[in-house]
Amino acid sequence: MMSSSSLAAEGWTAVAVACGTFFGLGLVAVGYGTVKHASRDERPGLGPALLARLPAHWTTRRVVVAVFAGALSGALTAWPVAAVLTSVALLTLPGLLGPDRQAARRTAQTEALATWTEMLRDTLSAAAGLEQAILATSDIAPAPLESELRRMAAAIRAGGSLPSALRTFAEEVDNPLADVVVAALVMAAEQQSGQLAPLLSELAESAREQVAIRQRVDAGRASVRTGVRVTVTVTLSMAVGLVIFNRSYLDPFDTLTGQAVLAVVGLLFVASFTYLTAIGRLEEPIRLVTPSSPGAGSGGAR
Structure with missing residues (x-):
């Protein structure tokens, strides 16, 4: 007859496999929704709203790898909590521990603005x-703004109005400082302001100060x-x-109490x-140029 310890071990293994399977299927569904939600028709409801808030870097491949690693960890250790923690760690730690590309991109973009x-002022x-x-x-646009400025120039050369092209540029750049610069340029274009150059100098100086703060x-x-x-x-x-x-x-973690302790450690x-x-995280100022709603024209009122 099998001993009670053997039965307990087999029971934990079965629980780990079952939990890993259900958790894996759930993460695959979430990952699929994360990748595909942008191509679907917008639907009201809680589900699409939650999917829209998931990180953009949670690609299908990354989710599948995380689920597989979590299931493997759960099978090797017979710990259901280890399966969950492994999958969550593979999804979140690379973005936290790796280089902060978003912050670096924002700093480079602010410096380019x-x-x-300054180039506009001098011209x-x-x-x-x-x-x-x-x-x-x-x-001769700075590299971080090259594509946006070239599209704005193409729209102007195609006969589009300057204020509309400027507002579209602000939406594409998605930077509060760009909104301020665009607001000044739109006002100058519509009202023929004669004090634009000094204002651009002050805006450029403010942008340099923001870059210095971000770098610190x-x-x-x-x-x-x-x-x-x-x-x-x-730790790992x-x-x-x-x-x-x-x-x-690590035998104490084979018990239900041990799994509870491991879950608490993971939550900490x-x-x-x-x-x-x-x-x-740096709090961004309130934007002056709000993004257009889906399906709205780029030159709509702000």
């Missing part, structure tokens, strides 16, 4: 009109990320080493990483 504003000082200045600077914040966040990387690496290395070389040391890690993300 400052450069373009206007040479007695060029606003439309001519925009067309001239679009040909990014430097501080880099040190925090380094500390988090060290903590996570040491120790856990994997114990599982491989000293499995008996999640809470700490969420807090680190929140304190390192």
Whole structure:
């Protein structure tokens, strides 16, 4: 007859496989919705709203890999909680511990806006009109704004109105500073303002100050990320080493109480990483040019 410990081990294995399977199917469904929700017709309801709020970098491939790794972890350890934590870690930790590309892109974009504003100011000082200045600077645009400025120049050359092209440019750039610059340019285009060059100088100076602030914040966040990387690496290395070389040391986690403790530890890690993300996030100012609603024209009223 089988001993009670053998029966308990087989029971935990069955539970781990079942939990891993259902959790995996759920994550696959979520991942599929994340990738495909943009191509579907917009539907009201809670489900589409939740899918729309999921991170854009949760691709189908990434979700499938996370689910597979979670199921494998659950099968090897017979811990249902390990399956869940492994999948969640693979989905969230790369974005938290890796380079903050979003912040770097925003800093580069803000600096490019400052450069373009200065270029407009200098071109206007040479007695060029606003439309001519925009067309001239679009040909030598800073790299982070090159595609948006070229599209704006193409719209102007195609006969579109300058204010409409400027508003579309602000929507595409999606930066509060771009909204301020565009508001000044639209006012100058519609009311023939003669004080545009000094205003552009002040806006460029403000943009440079924002870049300096962002660079200081990014430097501080880099040190925090380094500390988090060290903590996570040491913790995961120790856990994997114990599982491989000293499995008996982790026997208390085979019980229901042990799984509850492991879940609490995992939740504490999640809470700490969420807090680190929140304190390192820069609050963006309120935008002056609001995005158009789906199906609305780009030159609608703001």
